[in-house]
Amino acid sequence: MLGNFSYCNPTKLYFGDESLNYLNTELPKYGKNVVLVYGGGSIKKNGIYDDVVKILKDNNKNIAEISGVMPNPTLNKLYEGIKIARNHNADLLLAVGGGSVCDYSKAVSVSVNCQEDPWEKYYLKFEEPTCETIPVGCVLTMVGTGSEMNAGSVITNSETKQKIGHVFADEKIMPRFSILNPKYTMTLPHYQMVSGIYDIFNHICEQYFSGDDDNTSDYISEGLMRSLIHSSKIANKDPENYEARSNIMWTATWALNTLVAKGKPPDWMVHMLGQAVGGYTNATHGMTLAAVSLPYYRYIMPFGLEKFKRFAINVWNVNPQGKSDGQIAEEGLKAMESWMKELGVVMNISEFGVTKEMIENIADVTIILKGGYKEFDRNDVIKVLEESL
Ligand code: NZQ
């Protein structure tokens, strides 16, 4: 490893099918006023809501609710939640849901005591909070984003069609604790399950496909990818398989809790392309990534051939004998493609309603980041989006 870095991750995790009990351990650490944050109602159907509310009441908490947090949470919804948290004098924001609910709670946390407009401050200027933030705790019900152990928060401005993520530098923004019960993920529809699986895989790829040094982070990434591929195939056929679902849940957390980015200049262009498509279509996050990934990786492969060759051999068990580097690398991507098809993820952005005429507009809201094997410009963005149709 040749990079310089610091590492700190203060989120306390409770993992396993009895992990909700540990909410009783965490709640006494915070004041009386809890805002329970959740989505469109899945937690009411599967009973998680009742279990959480009972524990909150047993701990004498004074509860307010922010409900109806939508997938790809919007700025208008954020304004609504800030008011509720302010009126309740929130001591703790308890997010019960997936990445959207968790991201949203972090956005409320940094905005409650902030006088400036949060969109302007955090999502356009990427500033850090200058006010007191409210602690966030998380009970995770959907696996993929890693939001349970990172400081990322993605908000969509539906008016400007911008979907922007801010990864806060201050570790205080990470959830103070997260409760990970693999059983909670079993009521997810297949579409969401595989979307989350692809999101995890792509988080690892974005951090793996960069840099040329011999880096421990890449070896950890290969292990995580192998575990995910193995467990995803089992869960795809048998969604009730606890062992597979639990491995997927744990892999998701480690895929994006900053560990495997250490010493690396991560890429994140697939996420920038996927988020731009998401801002336009409101499509499911992991599926937007799946639909642009292969065109992106085929496009940049010649610029990072060594790593793509290593990916083929170490992750996909491609036999290199008698083949050129290019052939080995392409075989790796073909193996990845057939795994994606086996899972049933979305392979083209036209499935979300994107047409050729929309590409220029989507390119306009695509944020271009450096770090990957090929430095992109607007033309590259357009080419990859066209290939993804
Ligand atoms: O709203 P409800 O009714 O709860 O339904 C949700 C939602 O419709 C449903 N769901 C969740 N748990 C369930 C369940 N349905 C049945 N049973 C359960 N146990 O699943 C749907 C999707 O939930 P959502 O939270 O939107 O999914 P996900 O976890 O994929 O989060 C997506 C958001 O996270 C952002 C994305 O951009 C997107 O806005 N991301 C956050 C990141 C971060 N913090 O670092 C990084 C990621 O790359 C990503 O950008």
Ligand code: ZN
């Ligand atoms: Zn993602």
